[in-house]
Structures are given as C-alpha cells and as structure tokens.
Amino acid sequence: MLTIGIILIIFMTIFDYYIHKTVFSPVFMFNSLFLLIISLSSMRLYNLREYSIKSIEVIVLGMIFFSLGVFCTRIVSHKFLKNQNNVINYDDNLNVNWTFLKILLIVVTTGNVFSIIFSLKFLLGGGSYLELRNMILGYNGAEPLITNPLVNILTRYISGPGLTALIPFSIFFLIRKKNIKFSLIILLNLVLATLSSGGRILLVYTIIQLFIGLSYSKKNIPKKIKKVVIISSIIFFISIIVLSNIRSSNSIYRAFYAYFSGPVVLLSTWMTDVDTYNIHSHGLGFIYPITYLLNSFCNLMGIPNSMLANVVMWQGMPQNDWVGVFPDQSMNAFSTLFYFFYKDFREFGVACFSFLFGSICGFIYFKAFIERKSKYLVYYLLGVQAIIGSFIIWQLGSTAFFLSIVFTILSLKSKKS
Secondary structure, three states, X not given: OHHHHXXXXXXXXXXXXXXXXXXXXXXXXXXXXXXXXXXXXXXXXXHOOOOOHXXXXXXXXXXXXXXXXXXXXXXXXXXXXXXOOOOXXXXXXXXXXXXXXXXXXXXXXXXHHHHHHHHHXXXXXXXXXXXXXXXHHOXXXXXXXXXXXXXXXXXXXXXXXXXXXHHHHHHHHHHOOXXXXXXXXXXXXXXXXXXXXXXXXXXXXXXXXXXXXXXXOOOOOOHHXXXXXXHHHHHHHHHHHHHHHHHOOOOHHHHHHHHHHHHHHHHHHHHHHHHHOOOOOXXXXXXXXXXXXXXXXXHHOOOOOHHHHHHHHHHHHHHHOOEEEEOOEEEOOOOHHHXXXXXXXXXXXXXXXXXXXXHHHHHHHHXXXXXXXXXXXXXXXXXXXXXXXXXXXXHHHOHHHHHHHHHHHHHEOOOOO
C-alpha cells in the first residue's frame, strides 16, 4: 500500500505540473519537498537513526490529502467561474495601507538595529555564531542575548514577524518597478536580521519568493529588475553556504542531508511519544496561536487550565527537546507539520488537516495565478513559508507566523476603501 501511495503522489505531482506548467504550485513544491525527504532518509547515510515505517505512511497520507485539497479547490473555483460565465476581473493593483506599512517598517528596522548591536557586541567579544543561536533560541540553557523585556518583545514578536510580512511586499514592488527605495530598505533589514541571528531559513524563503515573483510577471519585468533579482538570489545563496560553514563543523553536503533526512527520524520519535503517553490535543494544536492566547489569558486571570497548558507543552516538545538523529549529532524542531496533526487526531487529523491546508493553499494560488489578484500574490508569497517550512513545523500553528499574517492583513486595504 505504501508503494501504491508513493506512485499516486508522483502521478499527482506530474499531473499538477502538466496543468500549471510551473514548479511553484502548492502541490509541486509540497510533494517534491517530502518526496526528497523520504528518498534521502531511505538511504540511511552517516548511520542515520532507525525510524518507524509508520512515520513514512503518515507523510504519504498527508501528501495525498494535501494534493486532494488543492485539486478540489481548483475544481470548485473553476465551477464558480463557469457559473459567472468565465468572467475574470483581473486586479493588478495592490491597495496598500501605507500608514501602517511605513510604521511597521520603522518598528522592524528599530528592532533589527537593536539585534545587530547586541549580536555584534557578543561576536566581537569572542562569541561564536553557534553560541549566538543558542542564546537567541534559548537552547542548552544558554542565557538570553537580550535581557531587556521590552527590547526582547520588540525583536521577537514584532520585528521578526513584521519582516516576514514585509518581504512579499518588497518583492511585489520590485517586479512592478515601484517603491524601489522602500523595497531595498526591507531587503536591508533582511541582511541585518540574518547577520544578527545567523539564521538561514529566511534567506531560503526569500530566494524562492523572488523566483515566484519573476514567474508571476515574467513578461512585464524589465531586464534591469531581473538582473537585480538574480544577483540578489546569488548573494543570498552564497550567504547561506557561508553561514552554514560558520555555524557547523560538518560539510555542506552532510548538513543538507541532515536537514532533509532528519525530519523522518524526529517525526517517528515524537509520534512514538504521542502513542506511548496517549497524548491528544483535540485540534488545539492546529489552531495553536489561539490556544496559546487562551492559555496566557487563563493564567493571567488566575484560572489555569490543565488541558491548554498541556497542549502548550506538547507543542513545544520538538523545539525544546533534542533527539539523537546521527551517532554524533542531535537535532530539534524538524518534526514536520504532520506531528502536530497526528497529535490532534492521529491519522484522521493528518488526513483532515492536510486536506484543509491544501485547500487554503489551492484557493490562494488560484486567486493569485489564475484570477491574477495582486493581493493574493502577496498572500501566496507569504504562504510559501508555510509550504516550504512544513518540513520543520506546522507554520500556521506558529505564533510568529500567525502575527505575520495579521500584519499582512493590516497592511492591505479592502477594495471598498
């Protein structure tokens, strides 16, 4: 059955490419990512730790239902268009709330300036990027880099999510050859955020977003802008390699293999814990940002709720606890989105929530690339993080990503206004 499932996924992916003629559709990106992960983990290189076949079955189940969600949304959307006599009202204009967007950029820049000052002070004092990452993320009992609570809130809950929300706008403006200075300030913030944290994943997201932007309006982009995008992508790619070498003693090939094979081991480990300790979060993991707020509110009011507190603890376990993936290397976080779905309702949760996630992605993609709605292109560029980042965690269950969505919504005006 597992082999049949994988063949079905490959067929779905090829069929999707045949329809859309792009590698940037939700189905192609999502399925290609997890097929790569399954393939690499099956090689068992560098003495990769054993994992259960059940974890592979869960991944395959999730891919199938994610694809079905995208396809069903496409069918429904096309039927709706047919009922509207196939009339598509193209909306190439982006109605932006400039007041909010400018304030957000100022706040994000302020936060990144604080971050780079604290980071440079630590690095110039003899610290390493590995130690810096531990301090920023709170790993291995490291002292926090920023002890001031207000500055910490600014950098963690506003500056980080705010930058994630701003990057799609910068890409949109670049491909439209508008507000270039505004876009460059956002990209400068990306550089500051990368240097101050040593993080690479935001650069990966940005490179993919840049190429999606190019593919969206390739006919309308001047050669100058194309050159800027390509050169920026090359610089970002080189930066990723340099940061990888600085942060790890392993080769770039070993690091790549670890990141794209380790998730199967981590998923297997946490699924085993879920089954062993009979963990059930009853859908609260899927809507974790709301769960987190409810738990915080209950604690603030002096009426703690054990169920909410347990979900918060279970949600953070893959991030907080390290698992030996190789004999000489432990990893955390990369439990994939399927751990969170499995924790909610087991295989039913994986199927149901993957279908729902696929439906959301399919709807936004259809609006952006078929109906050519600029607003939805911005949402899709942001959603790329949820799709690509799904091999790490359930991004829509991340408080930081939830805030990015809120900031994006507030940055866009409705058509009526």
